[in-house]
Amino acid sequence: MQSYSTKRNGAAQLLPYLALFITWAMVHTSLIVFRDLPVFESGLVGPDSYMRMLRVTELYQNWDWFDGTIERANAPYGDTLHWTRPFDMLIMLIALPASLGMDFEGALYVAGILVSPLLQLTTGFALAWAMRPVIRPEVWFLPAVALFLQPGALAYSVAGRADHHSLLLLVFVVTAGFTLRALRNPLDARPAVWAGASAGFGIWLSVEFLLPMGVCLVALGMPWLFGEREKASQNKWFALAASLLLLAALFAERPLERFLEPSYDRVSTVQFLVVVSILLFWRAAESYENRATAGTHPVGRLLLGLFGVTAAGLLVNSIHPLFFAGPMAGVDPRIQPIWLDLVLEMRPLIPQDRDSIGSFIFFFGSGLLVVPFFARLLWQERRSSSFWTLAFIGFACLLLWLVAIKHIRFSGYAEVAFIMAFAVVFDRFLQWTHRIHSDFSRGILRGCTITVLLLGPLTVGTTLMVDKADAKDASGQSLTACDVGEVAGFLETDPRWTGSRQTILTFLDIGPELLYRTDHAVIGTPYHRNSDGIYDSYWMLTSSDPGAVRAMIVERGIGLILLCQSPAERNFFSSAGDSLYKQLSGGQIPSWAAEVALPVHLQRQARLFTVSR
Template sequence: MTTSDFMTETGPSTTPATSTSEAALVPAVGTAILMMAIIQVGLVVKGYAPVLDGVLIDPDGYMRLARVTQLWQDGNWFDSLVTRIGPPDGLTLHWSRPFDLLLLLGALLAMPLLGFEAGLYWWGVVLGPLLQVVTVIALLWAAAPLLSRGWRCLLAFLIVPQPAIFRAFAVGRPDHHGVQILLFVLLIGLTLRLIFDPTRRRTAIWAGAISAFAVWISVESILPVALSIAALGLAWLFGDPRALRALVNHGAAALAVVVAALLVERGGGAFDSVVSDRLSLAHVAIFAVNLGFWLTMAGVARYAGAGNLVTRGATAALGALAGLALLWMALPGLFANPIHNGDPLYLAKHMIYIEELQPLIRFPESPGGDWVRAVTRPLLWLGLALIAGPWLIYRIWTTPTGGGGAERLAWIYLGLGAALFLPLAARQARWAFYPEVFLLIPYAALAGTFLDRVAARTSQHVIGVLRPLVVVTLCAWFYVPASLLNAVPQVSAAIRGAASCPIRDLVPLLEDPAGLGAAPKTILALIDFGPEILYRTQHSVLSIPNHRYQPGFAAGYRIMTASDFAAAERGLRAAGVDLVLVCPNSAEDWFYDTETDATTFSEALQAGDPPGYLKRVVLPEPLNGQFKLYALREGSI
């Protein structure tokens, strides 16, 4: 795709007028980026992101850096097995390599000044905000078919404080979600351009390529990809035959890129396995069926004519059912939730408590429950829908159908996206950035319409005062109820854990070549400590937070909850554990709570009363008051 393909204004001739000049876009974007930087720095200053102390804000961030460090050390691109998780079998992570490569390239660029380890850490710290800047610019480009430049000035400000979007780009959170949002925004922009002009062949090819790349980054991107295809399919269904050719080009590009991506990711083993939680042959099959479907529709149209709405709809329905049936028979596990197919013990004891997997709408079970949180939480995360949703419906209803109805279909596409992802976000917070992005464009259109109408009826002095007030109100109103009721999200559990259980302060002891660092050891510790131990030391752990089945998680849980200490010893030796680390001020109290009167292994270790086969390792102050570390004595049962 050429630069002109990305920058050409392809919106309808009825694109609204604006009182703001085109030149205002650049300073508006600059001001929005400055606002973003101030908030990010505020997170650091207030301790929400204590990156200056060497602390990341999420365990996955440590695991990301540990994974990239392993790639740098062994150079084994095609093997995602981390042998230090539950040795000797290890764990194959479901993450893909593109984000690893992005982290690795940044670390290598910083290495001449900082060294690899420090370069990787600091690149991981700043990568989220840098991706946020790119995403702000990308969203302004994406919205061009529907919003004038003046209205996109408003959009630049409105995207910055959105909770779910900002969280994905937070400083000190090296995770793939930022890239995921960026690709999602680009796909929206390409889809809107194809809705207005399906003859843009290169745009269709780029849309297909971005779709495949998004699925490579995260397989959950299959939903926004399917929505993009459905929007173009509606254009064809309602009488635009040009959309059919765009869908064929889109499908061919997507299939080619997803096959190439799988080969790059897995090499010779690309087609050996079928899994649903990472790019595999299953996703090649999905894109192949998609291309086959649109080629079939094109063949029917060529030989039987375009038909009318009813015949096109019936043909498409039959073809879609055939495609789904083919996928169902060939890949019966494809439609199952990959997370719920993981370790049931992990799901019950850990995953259900992960913040981003909690429902945004959940009412207390009793009248005396936390109704403040029940009301303010969805208002904070999804309050945008209360204003932008009705306005979007209004735009769909009132937009003229002239010119083939492309503008109305564009608004319908955004409405379908919001309608699909709002219920998903209500069920799990991790989906919330999707409806936020879909609703931001009508949100900016509403703000622009209001300001333009006021500007037409009042003086420049009044509008000069009113415009910033409106922008600030639209940016911040959904934070007000939570702030007044003291229900704004607090410091994450990972940050609280880093303060009360600073794993980084144990590193000199664990890595001492004259002591515990003389040889790699296996450490049994709370699952949330696993990634940081892997990142900071040479040692192994039994498990990490991950939905895939880990025998070490079940083994560690059985050991720590055992009231039979002889059984706990057998478990320790069977798992090859050398050290047991507990932090009484962490989540261990409730995580290993068995709700029985018998003293558990975990409780005995936290109380400093270990069985005889464990020897307490003396820790210097203040670590001695924060941790208790035990070494398994030599010998057998």
């Protein structure tokens, strides 16, 4: 009897985990079925996924660890990406089981399709662990499910999206979980060490993680400012762990001859200096607490903090002044108006018209519905031992939301912070509903509340957003454009192009897929370091100076010009005057070019032109 009861209790404990897995599987299956994601046709979603898989495949083929150059981009000069290696290695690790039944390059392809959904599932379980210090264990399931419904986070987690942002969200949840544990017990340095190491790994993945790390540092610093002198030691250990992790990242990412070379868009000595400056401050603060009784006064701490921030800022500014201009500090100003300002991830989410109001509600509605209740709860707990843990969540909601309004790419971080607030509020709400004696009434109230908070904003936002003239896939690309996979297949199989590598002038967003699917080269790719490729491809197809255009085409060694004729492409190359793009689109072909007769199934999709040398 006891054995049967034990087994039944074990099964009951596994049931929520099984339900979470089923929910995750249903979400991604429905996306494939109803959003018509091209998983079973082309496999990958968005240009970044193709470029990532090209990068991973080339690493597997040559194992040149420090060489991040894509030789066939920005032809004939090549282009060096700003990405780092951890996500590449994760894809390879996921590919290992699949490689038992297929060749390793095929296994890499499968891993590229599955990596982001698997990371999202892992993030759901990590969120359940992270929230244990502030909610009851039995409430973990709903916040984890809520994560799967957040549009910003989900956009980076769909099947076929081989994008490191899905890993960044997991690292953020882990870092937040350790930070909550550090805030709960100021005498325990271990959570702070793990939080710092996690934050350092996040910066290794992308320098944008300096923002979440800053949120954690402020959350750990505020209790020190208001009297918890032990927090100085905790912050020191946080910064020390982050510094050591970044030092390891520098050795892993850079050969010795370029070890000290600064980069603002990729982990380098710039970010290492910032974190070491933070470490030096907290080491000084710890010494000050141990030696000066005045250090126990908030005014003394405030003055010390102001001095430390000023000194660290001046130190970083004197060595790397462009750091404060952000990761895009070194971007070529020529590509700012024609491309960077138009990138979907970089656009703001400020409500201005019906469509932008709908987008704002769609991304942030659930969180903003919870914030007033969370703020009230934070005020009620202002003198309790849990105040600083809740304050961390509130500060994360505020700061990350403000940044996400400016750049939509940060919406996933804001959504995770909102889910943390939702978890706390909903836990208290469930405790309050125990006052209702009727099981039916209590169930109806809970169900309606969940529906309104999680699904209401998605429904309202979708209704308000203006339908576009053409459908978009999860990466924002038009589905009315040509099938790049079919065009690539033609270029790879037609005898005219298989004998020698061709350099193709085309729209930059389809460049990565052409590089992945063919052995040919392209000029433009949608990455800020390839400024020459972006600008030159734009200039050649929008210029009205035929002589200069012809000279640039010869200099670049261009053999083919491909027009995919998507709305995004036409918008990118739109310009006043008699441009080359308008000539080719209108059938006015220059004497040095000739149109290629495409197969019947491609004739209504694309136009291809050869260039005489």
